[in-house]
Amino acid sequence: MTRDTPVRDNSGDLVDRRSVLASSGATITALSLAGCLGDESEEGTAESISVAAVEGEGSWFDTLADEYLEDETGIEINVELLPFDGLFEQLVSVLDNRGDEFDVVFMDDPWFPRMANHLEPLEQWLPDGLPDELIQSTVDIATWPTPNEAVPPGADELEQEVRGTVAVGNAQLFAYNTDHFDEVGEDPPETWDDVLEAGQAIDSELDDTAGFVLRGERGNPINASFYAVGGSMAGRMFDDDWSYNWSSTEGRDAIDLFANELADISPEGVTAYDSDEVITAIGSGEAAQGLVWPGAASDMLDGTSEGDNIEFTVIPEGTQYAPTQGNWIASINTYTGDPQKRAAGEVLQEFISREAQELYVEDGGVPFRHDIFEEYIDHEPWMEALYNSLPEALPRPRTTEWNEIEEDHGIILNNVLTDDMTVDEAVEQAEEDLEDILDRAGYYA
Amino acid sequence: MSEGTNTVSENPIHASASEGSRKERLALWADEHLAKLLVIPTLVLLFSMTFYPMIRAIEMSMYQYTAGQRIGFVGLDNYVNLFYDSTWRNSLMVTAWYVFLSVTVQFVVGFVIAVLLNRKLKFRGLIQTLILIPMILAPTVIALVWRLLYAPGGLLDFIFYPIVGGNVGWISDSSIALYSLILTEVWQWTPLVVLVMLAGLQSVPDHLKEAAVMDGASRLRIFWDITLPHMKSLIVLILIIRVIDSIRVFDKVYILTRGGPGESTNVVSMEMYRAAFEFTNWGAAASMAISLLLIVLLIAITFVKIAEVKF
Numbered sequence: 001m002t003r004d005t006p007v008r009d010n011s012g013d014l015v016d017r018r019s020v021l022a023s024s025g026a027t028i029t030a031l032s033l034a035g036c037l038g039d040e041s042e043e044g045t046a047e048s049i050s051v052a053a054v055e056g057e058g059s060w061f062d063t064l065a066d067e068y069l070e071d072e073t074g075i076e077i078n079v080e081l082l083p084f085d086g087l088f089e090q091l092v093s094v095l096d097n098r099g100d101e102f103d104v105v106f107m108d109d110p111w112f113p114r115m116a117n118h119l120e121p122l123e124q125w126l127p128d129g130l131p132d133e134l135i136q137s138t139v140d141i142a143t144w145p146t147p148n149e150a151v152p153p154g155a156d157e158l159e160q161e162v163r164g165t166v167a168v169g170n171a172q173l174f175a176y177n178t179d180h181f182d183e184v185g186e187d188p189p190e191t192w193d194d195v196l197e198a199g200q201a202i203d204s205e206l207d208d209t210a211g212f213v214l215r216g217e218r219g220n221p222i223n224a225s226f227y228a229v230g231g232s233m234a235g236r237m238f239d240d241d242w243s244y245n246w247s248s249t250e251g252r253d254a255i256d257l258f259a260n261e262l263a264d265i266s267p268e269g270v271t272a273y274d275s276d277e278v279i280t281a282i283g284s285g286e287a288a289q290g291l292v293w294p295g296a297a298s299d300m301l302d303g304t305s306e307g308d309n310i311e312f313t314v315i316p317e318g319t320q321y322a323p324t325q326g327n328w329i330a331s332i333n334t335y336t337g338d339p340q341k342r343a344a345g346e347v348l349q350e351f352i353s354r355e356a357q358e359l360y361v362e363d364g365g366v367p368f369r370h371d372i373f374e375e376y377i378d379h380e381p382w383m384e385a386l387y388n389s390l391p392e393a394l395p396r397p398r399t400t401e402w403n404e405i406e407e408d409h410g411i412i413l414n415n416v417l418t419d420d421m422t423v424d425e426a427v428e429q430a431e432e433d434l435e436d437i438l439d440r441a442g443y444y445a
Numbered sequence: 446m447s448e449g450t451n452t453v454s455e456n457p458i459h460a461s462a463s464e465g466s467r468k469e470r471l472a473l474w475a476d477e478h479l480a481k482l483l484v485i486p487t488l489v490l491l492f493s494m495t496f497y498p499m500i501r502a503i504e505m506s507m508y509q510y511t512a513g514q515r516i517g518f519v520g521l522d523n524y525v526n527l528f529y530d531s532t533w534r535n536s537l538m539v540t541a542w543y544v545f546l547s548v549t550v551q552f553v554v555g556f557v558i559a560v561l562l563n564r565k566l567k568f569r570g571l572i573q574t575l576i577l578i579p580m581i582l583a584p585t586v587i588a589l590v591w592r593l594l595y596a597p598g599g600l601l602d603f604i605f606y607p608i609v610g611g612n613v614g615w616i617s618d619s620s621i622a623l624y625s626l627i628l629t630e631v632w633q634w635t636p637l638v639v640l641v642m643l644a645g646l647q648s649v650p651d652h653l654k655e656a657a658v659m660d661g662a663s664r665l666r667i668f669w670d671i672t673l674p675h676m677k678s679l680i681v682l683i684l685i686i687r688v689i690d691s692i693r694v695f696d697k698v699y700i701l702t703r704g705g706p707g708e709s710t711n712v713v714s715m716e717m718y719r720a721a722f723e724f725t726n727w728g729a730a731a732s733m734a735i736s737l738l739l740i741v742l743l744i745a746i747t748f749v750k751i752a753e754v755k756f
Contacts, residue, residue, distance in 0.1 A: 089722045096513045096725070114725075115513050216617075218705035269597040271615035271706040400512035403726040415707045418619045441511045 046103075046339040049347060052090060053106040055081045057168045057295045057328050060365035060406050061106070064351065072350050075343045084108070085365050088403075091115060095333065101335055103340040104348070106167055109327045109395055110402045113152060114143035119163040119331040125345030130162065131352060133369040135390050138166035142329045150240045153442050164331030165352055168295055169368030171393040172228045172315055172324040172348035173385050175282055175300065176289035180209060192233065192316050195289060196261055202288045203265040209267030213278050213287035214258065216388040218414035221274045222325070223406045225291055226413055229258045231394060233318030238397050242443045244431045250319060256423045257330045259416035271417050283307060291315070293326055294366050297382045312382040315390050325393035327368070403440050408433045500739075506731035513725035523732035533733065535708050538714040542713060543623060544691040547630040551687060554631065555638025558729045562639065563646040573643075580636040588700035592616070595701070616702050620711040626710055629697055634687060641683045645676040681752040685745050692741055713737055 053061055058081050065077040080102070082090055088111060095100045095118035107115055122142075123129055130139065140147050142164035145155045170255060170425070174195075175189065184205050186198035199211030215221035230237065234250035245251065267281055275296055281287035283304030292300065292312075301307040315323040332344045350356055357365075357372045366386070367373055373387040396402060412430050415421035421429070438444065475482070506523050509516045527533050558576070562569060579587065594601050595615035602612045615625045649672050657667045673680075697712040698704060704711035704719075712734065721730035 033741075085722075092513060092722070092725055216706075217703060217705065219703060265455060267597065268612050269614050271614070271619070272617035272702065401724075404726070407723060410703070411708060414705055418706045420619060420707045 003404055034191045038225050042338040043344075044339050044344065045382065046075070046337070046343040048078060049103040049340055049343045050101065051077060051079045051101040051104040051106070051330075052087060052094075052263065053079055053081055053167075053330075054087050054108075054328065055083050057104055057170075057366070060360060060363055061167060061330070061351070063354060063363050064360050064365070065347075067363075068356055069347055069350050072356075073343075073346045075347055077347060095335070098335045100333060100336040100340070103336045103344045104330055105333055106330050107164075109329055110406070112142065112144065112164070112329055113146075113155075113398045113402065114400045115331070116155075116163055118334055119144075120334045121161040121163055122165060122332060122340060122345075122348070123162055125332060125341050126349045127346060128349055130165070131354075131369070133353065133354070133371045134166070135368055135370060135373075137325060137391055137393055138169055138327055138368045140223055141325060141327050141395050142166060142331070146395065148240060149395065149398045150236075150238055152399050153445065160340065164329040165348055166327045166368045167330040167351070168328035168366045169292050169386070169390055170295050170326040170328070171386060171389040172224075172291055172326060173294060173297070173312045173382055173389060174289065174315055175292045175297065175310055175312050175382075177282065177285060177306055177309050178311050179306070180206060180285070180288040188311070188313055189289070189316050190313075191383060192229065192257060192318050195316050196265075199262065199265045199289060206288075209285065210267040210281070210287040211264045211289070213266050213268055213273065213281040213290040214262060214270060215273050215275060215278055215291075216263070216266070216270040216414065216417050217272055217274045219407050219410040221410070222413045222417065223410035224324070225278075226255075227396060228291055228315045228322070228324045229318070230254045231322035232315055232320055233257070233323060234321070235320065236394070236397075238399075242399075242435075242438050244434050247427045252320065252423050252427055255413065255416060255426055259413055259426075260423070263417050271414060285309075292385050294380075295380045297380070301381065310381070311384040314385050321392060323389040323393045325390070325395045399438070399443075401437050401443075404437050405434050408437065448615070493753055502731045502734055505727050506735050508728045510726050512726045513727070515727075519728070523526040523728050524736065526729070527732060527736060532708065532711070533713075533716060536711045536713045538693075539623065539710065540692060540712045540714075543627060543630075543694065543710075544688055546682065547627045547634075547691050548687045550631045551635045551638050552684065555635045556642050558635070558639045559642035559646055562643055576636045576639055578636075579633045581642075582633070584633070585700060587629065587633055587699045591697075592633075593627075595625055617706060619706040622702050622706060622710050626697055626701060629701070630691065630694065632692070638683055638687070642676070642740075643678055645679040646672065649675045650739070677752060681748055685748050688744055688748075689741055692737070692744075746747075 011098065050373065051061070051065075053059075058079070062079040062081060065079055070076075070077055087106070088108075091102075091105055091107060091111070092114075093099070095105070095115055098118075105115070138189060139162060143160050143162050145151045145158055145160055147160060174189065176198075178188075180202050181188065184198065184201040186193070186201060189195040189198055195212065201211070202209055203211030215225040227237075230246055230251065233254035234246050234248055239245050246254065250347075252330055267287055269272075270277075273281075276291070278287075278290050279296055279300045282292070283291050283300040283306055285306040294312075297312065300310060314321070330348060332341050332348070336344070351360075352369070354369065354371055357367055357369055358375070361367050361372055361376050361379060367376065367383075368390070377383050377387065397405070398404065409430055412421065412426045412433070416423060416426045435444075507518060507520055509519045509522070514630050562573060566572065592601055596602075597612050597614075597617070601615060605613055613620055616622045646755050653675075654667055657671055662670070693714055694712055695718065698710055698712050699718070702710040704715040717730050717733045717737070720726050720733060
């Protein structure tokens, strides 16, 4: 058969190859164009959105999406839960490459400065705007540049805009075992001196009970654990000019208290402890007191031998009251399409509503609205302490270099914990390393 | 073209003769170039999966990055900075010690087990199969299992309590943690050495050993002069494989110690991971990767040269 030989189709009509090719080509072109135009349409609201969230704390949002948000908004919400490190890697990969794989992204608040340029100013996509009931510190931490905080170079000329909404209203709390305190005749701790005194008494007088427990693993665990001690005893880690602040006498005292005195009354092997080990130690009664995030507090209370004896209070004071803020923030990816942004705005608006937050708290979520705290103040043993902490809580430094700073500082603290460094050596090393990191990033130019 | 086609179609004899000769030429050409043609897909894959990423890594290593953003060309500065970076130097030392100890122990223990298994033993097949189990488990599973074993008050503490009179900081004591990692590595990869060495031992021709016995050679002499030289290529091969693999260790360190306590188990792959995925300093991470590649190449070439082996 030659190229233009006519053939009969099933209906008996004559068709030639050229017309078959022409009509096929036209159909493919039309379909492709329709497909492209369909994808690029910026009208309307998307029927579904994709959300990247963290395992653990993000599962409360996932549950609420299934239980309530999808029905209320009519939008399908596909939540992908990723482990902590994996989520950061995914966000960096997607956002740095201007990807639209996720429409809404959850992030730990120290990541926010690193991601802020990739996040959509939120209020334009919220049909009713931000509710007044949100605790102001949780709005500030999702604002870029963050109000009342040192600002990185390049961000100082930007207009302050809210680029996310709080999703988990964590602030660090202090947990202690009332039984152990009663046995040695100590009152609940209000200052770090009280903590040390009670801890030493418990450690020496009670069998098989450590006076304190800390997260000693290098990097984020030990640094997050120390931050509350450093903040309350020596103020902010950096001053407004990004000079390391904890090289002061108060800073040295804070490191000494944490990595020497409190470590001495902590369980064996604490240099490798992370959050799970701390929760197990306090929940089982192996340790009498320690720092915890509310998001993980339930694991300490439910099904543990000492759950009924554990109480929560605000972070003890040193020279000042400085609880550490540790919120999870949900933001809209700026590289996704307008229909997805509209849908994401509707979902986030519904998520922070009073009705949704009531269900959220009942499912175990950590709240961030005044009215929810007031209504549910007795719902969890840690709720009152959190409500007293969150409005006053201080965020960790708002710098794009936080991961490197935290890792470096965490290694140095871990070295003091393992007796491989003295406090003075640690402070000198920290000052040199951290200011070098910031210098390389142009903070002193 | 369309004119030619029409002419051919109008003259069937010419058409079939011309088509026949074209097919013949095509067949001849294909026959002549078949080998090269078959290599093309592999070359394309090799280039896209190996050479292109390597070239990109070299390019990235010459730029400065801040918070994932490329700031500017810095030439070899990232490499120079590595020399002055005490953390990187320490991670190289930790990795060197880790590789030296773990590969040495794996090789010695593996060789001894292989020699024992090369004899007539009851249940030899079963023993061989059981020995291979650690090797076929996923590294993350192995690390998680060993994390439980190393936990304070865990099984290992229970076993060692009568000897040391207390818990051992398997992964929490900076003077012990690296050896705990090495123990895990040895447990997992000694079976591979056993497998390869056993294959080598079984491939030594019997007639050579019989001839040596008839000449009155001792067992040690036979082993030294016949068995070992015969296995030289395999020994070099397994050492290269294990050294390269150990240098790249990441999963166990990540799960068991994250490089701590302090910097006691901070191997180069952990340092690279942090630079790339936590600090998003792609330039520094790429310069570390390229430096490591050069070190591995140097080691592999040295091995082959010293042993005068041709694969």
